[in-house]
Amino acid sequence: KAGVTQTPRYLIKTRGQQVTLSCSPISGHRSVSWYQQTPGQGLQFLFEYFSETQRNKGNFPGRFSGRQFSNSRSEMNVSTLELGDSALYLCASSLEAGNYGYTFGSGTRLTVV
Amino acid sequence: AQSVTQLGSHVSVSEGALVLLRCNYSSSVPPYLFWYVQYPNQGLQLLLKYTSAATLVKGINGFEAEFKKSETSFHLTKPSAHMSDAAEYFCAVSDRAQAGTALIFGKGTTLSVSS
Numbered sequence: 001k002a003g004v005t006q007t008p009r010y011l012i013k014t015r016g017q018q019v020t021l022s023c024s025p026i027s028g029h030r031s032v033s034w035y036q037q038t039p040g041q042g043l044q045f046l047f048e049y050f051s052e053t054q055r056n057k058g059n060f061p062g063r064f065s066g067r068q069f070s071n072s073r074s075e076m077n078v079s080t081l082e083l084g085d086s087a088l089y090l091c092a093s094s095l096e097a098g099n100y101g102y103t104f105g106s107g108t109r110l111t112v113v
Numbered sequence: 114a115q116s117v118t119q120l121g122s123h124v125s126v127s128e129g130a131l132v133l134l135r136c137n138y139s140s141s142v143p144p145y146l147f148w149y150v151q152y153p154n155q156g157l158q159l160l161l162k163y164t165s166a167a168t169l170v171k172g173i174n175g176f177e178a179e180f181k182k183s184e185t186s187f188h189l190t191k192p193s194a195h196m197s198d199a200a201e202y203f204c205a206v207s208d209r210a211q212a213g214t215a216l217i218f219g220k221g222t223t224l225s226v227s228s
Binding site for chain 1: 149218
């Protein structure tokens with residue numbers, strides 16, 4: 001079956017712009033989580049959605065937001081981009097609440113110039 | 114708060130040698146524990162996970178890890194390294210008591226394998 005699909009794979013944006021990243025989970029998975037990976041901070045949790053509801057949120061500023069649609073696809077948005085937002089953004093999906101068989105996508109590499 | 118410490122940011126072994134990647138966690142209750150591998154320009158692939166069944170967990174590609182509560186450790190091992198094992202490895206923990214809890218990752222260990 002298809003894995004977790006993230007689009008686009010690569011993105012270059014200018015400071016001050018906004019960006020939207022997309023994640024399509026494995027068919028049947030209802031939980032979607034987002035992580036930011038940078039060389040300095042490592043892997044950090046952004047937020048998790050389950051059945052269109054945000055269940056948990058990491059320690060990121062309000063410029064970072066997300067949502068989940070009824071088909072479980074998820075988007076995350078970053079507004080007013082800063083140079084420090086350059087990172088690999090990873091999406092992970094899981095079957096249901098409490099099931100920790102997370103499957104990660106290949107990520108979106110965002111570069112802010 | 115939960116945390117994960119991976120000892121050694123870089124481990125080098127020869128092909129055929131034992132691989133040992135160290136992970137210690139901090140948690141008030143026994144957590145779920147995971148090892149993930151990341152190849153360049155790719156996402157994370159789950160190697161194995163501990164969810165309170167057997168303390169010795171076998172994963173993919175010949176890897177295994179042992180949960181030791183007394184040592185709060187979950188070290189990853191492989192008896193014989195292969196060139197294809199060269200990658201970055203991440204240990205992660207989550208709170209079993211709370212649905213939706215995030216994975217807390219260690220800083221990662223880069224494994225190099227020489228011929």
